[in-house]
Amino acid sequence: MNYPHHSASDFMEDTHFRQWVYQPDADSDSFWEEYQQKYPEKKQELAIARQLLLNLQQQVQSGFSTKAVEDAVFQNIQQELETKPIVSTQLFPHWVRWAAAAAVVLLGITWVFWSQKPTHYLSYEINRQQSQNTLVEKSNLTSKPFVVSLADGSSVLLSPQSKISYCEDFDTHDKREVFLSGEAFFEVAKNAQKPFYVYANELVTKVLGTSFNVRAFPEDKNVVVKVHTGRVAVAVADKIADKQKITARELDGIVLLPNQQAVLSRDEFRLVKSLVENPSLLSSNTPISLSHSFEFESARASDVFKAVEEAYGIDIVFDEEVFANCLFTANLTDEPLYEKLNIICKSIEASYQILDAQIIISGKGCHL
Amino acid sequence: MKSNFETDERLWQATRLGSELAFEALYRRYFQILVSYGKRIHPNEAMVNDAIQDLFIDIWRTRHSLGQAESVKFYLMSSLRRRILRLLKSDLPFSEEWDELPEQALPMEDSPETLFAEEEENALQNEKLNKWLEQLPPRQYEALLLRYFHNFEYVEIAGILNIKEQTARNLVQKALYILRKLAIVLIIMVLGFIF
Incomplete structure (x- = not known):
């Protein structure tokens, strides 16, 4: 390799050189060792460059803060975001880029999974062992679901052939943990200080909001979480062996909104977000006529989509400009x-497709 | 600098799509870097923390309309810098804009040359270099850090500092010129230890 470095700044300008100084590994060590043997006359400039870089690194690191401050600032961020809920008023003006981004994500995922082999499974029993607390176990050997009430006011509708373990007193711990085998519907009491975790086979569900269903029988091929209300985060359990084969999406997790579900395929550790089979209207206890009107008369397409979006809590992605001239009249209640x-879609000559957990509308628009 | 195998771009992407966990990961990855960088722009740590906090709150709030960041680090650092300067401006309405100060007016006690002459020969080389670095004109020093520690291209440095690309190159070259002259002497003295 030709390395025409002459002065310290030539070395400093070289990305590989900087990489070696900041994150040396066996390869780069041997490369730069050889380099110095081959060009002994450059040793001095190289040493100067290296020393300067190390000093820069020291200077940056001396400005670091403590972990406590890092945590405190993040807590402020979370509190601020929780007190003022995020209202999305904009209807994706950049939908083309969005679609492209989604495609990239999907491609990325597919690629990773081709190279994956089945990894170790986690069971209810293994999950239970990770708890340092004394656990209470409830199992449902009957043929009907029954309700288990937890100390914090949360309730669990436990399906037949299912069991859960939990700590009788959540007060003394900083999180609320429940271990599940089988299927259960959770209604979780809100407590921002104590996140609620459900461990079900290899899937960990972290609750940010209120109610959801987890299905994880020991022999099932998939673990499924469906969200009814609120927001829920799911991720593959930390303890899964052979983590290298799992992508960060699975480890970091995904956030689910109402009418969305996450399915973890246990063979491949692939976590896929999608819509539930029959999305239900949000806040179904309010009379439909009051909460969501689906009677449209010469309504603009964007208003129609917005109504559907709000009623089902589902993202609908479309180009507002393209459909600007489309009007729609019907009763869809x-x-x-x-x-x-x-x-x-039929009436405005468009088509829809479901991508991830979004509905993407495409078409050529309407001419008046 | 990055041991995590997840790229910035994937985390950014996931944040835009609403992943709170990716959002937190992004925050964790950059908090310390941003604090350290922010304190160079203004030493008031509480204010820097506030600016970082607001930056991330805005990222989450506007995540739907955020573009696909070509360089997440560039976005974070340049946004933080703008925010701190804006805060400074609103706090001190009559103070001069830091960016507009002429180079000579910036604080610089002794020149590195005099400092070096006064130092004992056997003083810790490291401390000397650190001292010199701190005594560089702040803009030169900032450009130096952005280029050689944070790995930014000159065109990005120009974007962050709001100057021309050629000016960014000059800042870095000027800083290096002084440092190198001094470092040569130091290094010649210590070469025996290193090799």
Whole structure:
């Protein structure tokens, strides 16, 4: 390799050189060792460059703060974001880029999983062992679901052939942990100070909001979490052996909103977010006519999509400009979600596809 | 600098799509770097923390309309810098804009040359170098850090400091010129130890 470095600044300008100084490894060590043997006359400039870089690093590191401050600032951020809920008013003006981004993510995922082999499974028993607390176990050997009430006010509707373990007194711990085998529907009491975790086979669900369903029987191929209300984060358990084969998406987790589900395939450790089979209207206890009107008369397409979006809590991605001239008249009150979309799309000559947990509308628009 | 195998770009992407965990990971990855960098722009640590806090709150709030960042680090550092300067401006309405100060007016006690002459020969080389670095004109020093520690291209440095690319190159070259002259003497003295 030709390395025409002459002065210290030539070395400093070289990304590989900097990489070696800041993060040396066996390869770069031997490369630069050889380099110095081959060009002894450059030793001095190299040493100067290296020393200067190390000093810069020292200077940056001397400005670091403590972990406590890092945590405190993040807590402030979380509090600020929780007190003022995020209202999304903008309807994705950059939808093309969004679609492209989603495609990239999907491609990335597919690529990683081709190279993956089944890894070790985690079971209810293994998960339970990670708890240092004394656990209470409830199992449902009956043929009907029953309710288990937890100390913090949360309740669990436990399905037949299922069992959960939990700590009788959450007060003394900084998180609320429940271990599940089988299926259960959770209604979790809000407590921002004590996140609620459900460990089910290899999947960890962290609750940020209120109610959701977890299905994880020992012999199941998949672990499924469906969200009813609120927000829920799911991730593959930390303890899974052979982590190298799992992508960060699976380790860092994904956030689920109402009507979304996450399915973890236990063979490949692939975590996929999608819509539940039959998305339900949000806040279904309010009369439909009051909460969500689906009677449209010469309504702008964007308003129609917005109404559907709000009623089902689902992201609909479309180009507002393209459909600016589209008007829509119909009564969709009694149609299920996908039928609503079929009817709308047919009338404005568009089509829809479901990507990840979003609905993407494409078409050429309307001419008046 | 990065031991985690997840790239900045993937974390950014996931944050835009609403992953709170990716958002936190991004924060954890950059908090210390940002504090350290921010304190160079203004030494008031509490204010720097506030600026970082606001920066991340805004990122989450506007995540739907955020673009695909070509360099996440560039975005974070340049945004933080702008925010701190804006805060400074609103706190001290009559103070001079830091960016507009002429180079000569910036604080610089002794020149490195005099300092070196006064030092004992056997003083710790490291401390000397650190001292010199701290005595560089702040803009030169900042450019030096951005280039050689943070790995930014000159065009990015120009974007962060809001100057022309050629000016960014000059800043770095000027700083290096002084440092190198001094470092040669030091290094010649210590070469025996290193090799």
